[in-house]
Amino acid sequence: AALSRGLRSQVSAALKEGRVAPTELCQRCLALIKSTKFLNAYITVAEETALKQAEESEERYKRGQPLGILDGIPIAIKDNFNTAGIETTCASNMLKGYISPYNATVVQKLLDQGAVLLGKTNLDEFAMGSGSTDGVFGPVRNPWSYSKQYKEKSVPKSHPEDEESNWVITGGSSGGSAAAVASFTCFAALGSDTGGSTRNPAAHCGVVGLKPTYGLISRHGLIPLVNSMDVPGILTRCVDDAAVLLGSLAGHDPKDSTTIQDDFKPFELLNLTDVSKLSIGIPKEYHAPGLSSEILALWSKAADLFKNAGAKVVEVSLPHTPYSIVCYHVLCTAEVASNMARFDGLEYGHRSDMKDSTESLYAATRREGFNDVVRGRILSGNYFLLKQNYEKYFVKAQKVRRLIANDFVKVFRSGVDILLTPTTLRDAAPYTEFIQEDNRTRSAQDDILTQAANMAGLPAISVPTALSERGLPVGLQFIGRSFQEKQLLTVAKWFEKQVQFPVIQLEEVKRHDSDVFQHQKSASFS
Amino acid sequence: VLNRRCVEAAVMTGLALNCSINKKSLFDRKHYFYADLPAGYQITQQRVPIAVNGSLSYSLCIDNKMSQMVTKTVRIKQIQLEQDSGKSLHDDTRSQTLVDLNRAGVGLMEVVMEPDMCCGEEAAAAVRELQLILQTLGSSQAVMAEGQLRVDANVSVHHPGEPYGVRTEVKNINSIRFLAKAIDYEIQRQIEELENGGTILNETRAFDSKLGCTVPMRDKEGKQDYRFMPEPNLPPLILYDAKSLPANMNHQQVINIDWIHERLPDLPSVKRKKLVEQYGILPEHSFTLLNEDGLAEFFESVVKQTQMKPKKVIGWILKDLLSYLKQHSLTVKESPVSSFVLADLLNLLEKKEISSTAAKQVLAELWKGEGKTPLEIVKEQKLELLQDQKELEQICQAVIDGHENEVIMMVLG
Numbered sequence: 001a002a003l004s005r006g007l008r009s010q011v012s013a014a015l016k017e018g019r020v021a022p023t024e025l026c027q028r029c030l031a032l033i034k035s036t037k038f039l040n041a042y043i044t045v046a047e048e049t050a051l052k053q054a055e056e057s058e059e060r061y062k063r064g065q066p067l068g069i070l071d072g073i074p075i076a077i078k079d080n081f082n083t084a085g086i087e088t089t090c091a092s093n094m095l096k097g098y099i100s101p102y103n104a105t106v107v108q109k110l111l112d113q114g115a116v117l118l119g120k121t122n123l124d125e126f127a128m129g130s131g132s133t134d135g136v137f138g139p140v141r142n143p144w145s146y147s148k149q150y151k152e153k154s155v156p157k158s159h160p161e162d163e164e165s166n167w168v169i170t171g172g173s174s175g176g177s178a179a180a181v182a183s184f185t186c187f188a189a190l191g192s193d194t195g196g197s198t199r200n201p202a203a204h205c206g207v208v209g210l211k212p213t214y215g216l217i218s219r220h221g222l223i224p225l226v227n228s229m230d231v232p233g234i235l236t237r238c239v240d241d242a243a244v245l246l247g248s249l250a251g252h253d254p255k256d257s258t259t260i261q262d263d264f265k266p267f268e269l270l271n272l273t274d275v276s277k278l279s280i281g282i283p284k285e286y287h288a289p290g291l292s293s294e295i296l297a298l299w300s301k302a303a304d305l306f307k308n309a310g311a312k313v314v315e316v317s318l319p320h321t322p323y324s325i326v327c328y329h330v331l332c333t334a335e336v337a338s339n340m341a342r343f344d345g346l347e348y349g350h351r352s353d354m355k356d357s358t359e360s361l362y363a364a365t366r367r368e369g370f371n372d373v374v375r376g377r378i379l380s381g382n383y384f385l386l387k388q389n390y391e392k393y394f395v396k397a398q399k400v401r402r403l404i405a406n407d408f409v410k411v412f413r414s415g416v417d418i419l420l421t422p423t424t425l426r427d428a429a430p431y432t433e434f435i436q437e438d439n440r441t442r443s444a445q446d447d448i449l450t451q452a453a454n455m456a457g458l459p460a461i462s463v464p465t466a467l468s469e470r471g472l473p474v475g476l477q478f479i480g481r482s483f484q485e486k487q488l489l490t491v492a493k494w495f496e497k498q499v500q501f502p503v504i505q506l507e508e509v510k511r512h513d514s515d516v517f518q519h520q521k522s523a524s525f526s
Numbered sequence: 527v528l529n530r531r532c533v534e535a536a537v538m539t540g541l542a543l544n545c546s547i548n549k550k551s552l553f554d555r556k557h558y559f560y561a562d563l564p565a566g567y568q569i570t571q572q573r574v575p576i577a578v579n580g581s582l583s584y585s586l587c588i589d590n591k592m593s594q595m596v597t598k599t600v601r602i603k604q605i606q607l608e609q610d611s612g613k614s615l616h617d618d619t620r621s622q623t624l625v626d627l628n629r630a631g632v633g634l635m636e637v638v639m640e641p642d643m644c645c646g647e648e649a650a651a652a653v654r655e656l657q658l659i660l661q662t663l664g665s666s667q668a669v670m671a672e673g674q675l676r677v678d679a680n681v682s683v684h685h686p687g688e689p690y691g692v693r694t695e696v697k698n699i700n701s702i703r704f705l706a707k708a709i710d711y712e713i714q715r716q717i718e719e720l721e722n723g724g725t726i727l728n729e730t731r732a733f734d735s736k737l738g739c740t741v742p743m744r745d746k747e748g749k750q751d752y753r754f755m756p757e758p759n760l761p762p763l764i765l766y767d768a769k770s771l772p773a774n775m776n777h778q779q780v781i782n783i784d785w786i787h788e789r790l791p792d793l794p795s796v797k798r799k800k801l802v803e804q805y806g807i808l809p810e811h812s813f814t815l816l817n818e819d820g821l822a823e824f825f826e827s828v829v830k831q832t833q834m835k836p837k838k839v840i841g842w843i844l845k846d847l848l849s850y851l852k853q854h855s856l857t858v859k860e861s862p863v864s865s866f867v868l869a870d871l872l873n874l875l876e877k878k879e880i881s882s883t884a885a886k887q888v889l890a891e892l893w894k895g896e897g898k899t900p901l902e903i904v905k906e907q908k909l910e911l912l913q914d915q916k917e918l919e920q921i922c923q924a925v926i927d928g929h930e931n932e933v934i935m936m937v938l939g
Contacts, residue, residue, distance in 0.1 A: 227758035341566020
């Protein structure tokens, strides 16, 4: 419907013209959050502060002085970003009750532009996982589990309990953010992406998930998982909105020495009409084992879409792709082991009652504070960092990482502009099925298509493409050249327009004021 | 985030110590768990430090005589930038440890010397010279008692011609004097241990200043694997020189080694040389002048204000003034006698208005700091030298007349 069209005639315009007030918008979102509580997308809802921010925004609009396009727009933040005065838990016992004294740079930027911070969203503990199922606050449910589209396709169950347990996962680790955006409780959300944690849930929840180039957006205040791969991720309902968020967040941060110095110029996405000058690469290694025939077919169809529109579509090779998962695990766990060392219970967070000695305090605190997944990665990482293992694993993995990155360089140098790949191997699995395998296995399976972009630091975006046979969203991924987000998003926008992904039909949302429903249903706020 | 001033200080120090400055140096994480290390790791430069292969020249007096000085050199292995940890205060009575994190994360510069020194005296002299250099450069105020300069001594013994023995690390040394003591004690302890058939453990020991000995430290047991890993949040540190500096670089963003080199102040060794050349004083005098904070400036100030030759002034500075300061534990800045006043006194002496004995008396009086000028004191105590020949003869005659017996004894021989 009106998903890809109507850029300026949506929420922002409505706010500006006074057709809807920021406080009204905020209240409706808060109400929707309450009625979709069963999704478990939010860990903390900052009702008071959000309403206050909405009031202040309203004042500004009354004076005719909005701070910008984001003024008054409700946004959700993944709970691994520091937010001053609002609990930041990383879905872990280690940080339950932790209130940060400062805002992450990206959070501050949003607040400075008048955005309304609705709350902190749920995730896998410390962003480790691909299902958003392993946090201490429980798993996040994919809103599509309750959509008309999914229910229609499900085999009718004899018992209502069975129907209840049929819900599917959001993917992870930014599942809460994806679910929040997909269920219309906010207009955009921040996630993080280390191995696909923004793109994976975006694909499963039918929203746009953007992973920017490493070094473009500041990581200051993002509780680190893998410093050399983490980036803040952007989740929105359409590509235009992702571009707006990107524009408000990108740029050098003196507090983050890994951000580039160059000035970033926010851009407006133009409507691409002629794709004949475009060269789309199809990496053959992404026809990975386990890729569902459905997604394979969609991928093929997408390639054809470009071809038929006049673009050059070529098969390319990224030969080191099969090694990337293992390489990723070595480097990821090593950095995790290092980054988690700061959680000793002394300065902040959970502290055990064990008093026998400092060592026993550390051990007990960390055992109590971290779940198995986190502890497993710490142990692996420390193993790889031991003096006798360092060369064999860590250094080797760094070398392989370079090879993987070079694969992309070679392909882009050969004239390819954008790569087109699937985002996930299949549509969202039912929770009961997903938890049959452990986190490590699942991550290894699910990260396969997304983490090479993290290894190479490249920008990538997942765009909702079509519904699967089960009535669940499937997304396809575009990977671009470093710092060429403009080109990447332009192509993504064109694709989005072509595929016309359906709007989710949720009972809960329908029950609400149809006015607001209109505003929220319209994907874009820009 | 890297502190620019720390990098500049490290480059200055590296240049002053004749090091090669690495145009590209790297940062690493050194992991271990300790209460005063909040991140669980320390950022340091294990792989490629900022400066390497330098040397430090220092002087020693042989046999405690200031007149015979020898110059020695100790090689500088490297200078690295790293983070400080917090401070742990052990409260044994309440079985608890208090942790002060205020200084955690502050930049440190570690200077690593090669084992080229043979005894406490050499180490003390080397560290003293390093201290002076650091203070001159402004890299650090380097006061050991304040923890601005921390020294750990690595000590080992071996028979001549044989390879170096197992070393121990001695920590908790709070002054240069204690440094010499700790090292000499440890050398002695190791020799005795080995001569009694024992072995030296590669351990960390603490210096107990009250007992004057080293004791094993209980905290650091066994060899730790620090699991070094490159620091992912700090890109490699790139330094430039005039040749390699790109044309359109923003000067705020870069450090130019040559620029820093041009602006290095005179190092102590250079200053001493200049003092010797300019004022004709002895080399050992220049050492004492620089060793005492502010003394060289005081000396030069007096020289400017008096006709007395510097070679003579130096005696008053080093013998009289300095001994008074030492007796009363005062710094040059706290001296009740200013350079102006001393110059005044020396002028009286130079003009032969008073004798040197009288001058010493006046100085003693000036030291009381009652604000009297030298001339006033001279008049008060009637210390003027008599210039009138006749008057002198009369006085002498009077003395002789008054002591007839002694005179007869003298004449008889």
